Amino acid sequence: xxxxxxRDPVNQxxxxxxxxxxxxxxxxxxxxxxxxxxxxxxxxxSRYKFVAKMLSGRRxxxxxxxxxxxxxxxxxxxxxxxTVSDFDPEFIADARRRTPPEYPYTAVxxxxxxxxxxxxxxAIYSLDVLEHIAAADEGRFLxxxxxxxxxxxxxxxxxxxxxxxxxxxxxxxxxxINCKTGPDLKALMEAYFHTVFLFSMNDEVVHTGYHKMAxxxxxxxxxxx
Numbered sequence: 001x002x003x004x005x006x007r008d009p010v011n012q013x014x015x016x017x018x019x020x021x022x023x024x025x026x027x028x029x030x031x032x033x034x035x036x037x038x039x040x041x042x043x044x045x046s047r048y049k050f051v052a053k054m055l056s057g058r059r060x061x062x063x064x065x066x067x068x069x070x071x072x073x074x075x076x077x078x079x080x081x082x083t084v085s086d087f088d089p090e091f092i093a094d095a096r097r098r099t100p101p102e103y104p105y106t107a108v109x110x111x112x113x114x115x116x117x118x119x120x121x122x123a124i125y126s127l128d129v130l131e132h133i134a135a136a137d138e139g140r141f142l143x144x145x146x147x148x149x150x151x152x153x154x155x156x157x158x159x160x161x162x163x164x165x166x167x168x169x170x171x172x173x174x175x176x177i178n179c180k181t182g183p184d185l186k187a188l189m190e191a192y193f194h195t196v197f198l199f200s201m202n203d204e205v206v207h208t209g210y211h212k213m214a215x216x217x218x219x220x221x222x223x224x225x
Contacts, residue, residue: 182211
């Protein structure tokens with residue numbers, strides 16, 4: 001039973017929600033991100049909204065490199081089932097601990113440099129991961145991902161642009177070992193897909209503008225080779 005009363009009744013559902021459902025934890029990754037750079041928190045959510053809209057109606061979807069999976073519910077608003085994966089057991093343990101009952105994703109530990117998963121998916125997306133994979137290993141990484149994709153499946157890859165790295169923080173640069181230009185990302189994905197649509201992104205805005213001025217790149221890929 002609610003014990004607190006808001007002065008404006010329109011706000012009472014907020015108290016009722018907390019007292020019946022409980023508060024929501026940001027997670028291992030997003031907790032630090034919200035404090036260190038709240039704007040980046042917004043940009044990250046915008047990328048997941050783009051993925052959600054592109055994959056709307058898909059049945060079985062996989063995220064590769066989910067981190068703490070805090071943004072998974074954004075995608076789950078549009079797809080039937082979501083499996084989130086990461087190679088770090090600490091991230092998956094955190095994602096499992098905080099799985100919202102309203103958005104029951106499946107969280108698994110898997111390293112796509114080791115091989116594909118046994119399951120098949122009609123859509124796969126991976127945001128802010130490829131730039132952390134060495135160029136010598138990217139072919140193996142992508143081949144293992146595409147091996148899990150149904151023939152009519154869609155793949156979305158998102159990563160910071162090479163041009164953006166002059167503005168990146170020292171911490172980001174340490175992990176960003178394989179950023180690409182727009183044309184290079186498109187060419188890479190065309191080795192695995194017949195059709196690749198390249199989008200640019202600046203802050204929270206996704207557009208089709210000049211790729212050299214994009215901070216972030218999104219490749220939507222279909223028609224597997």
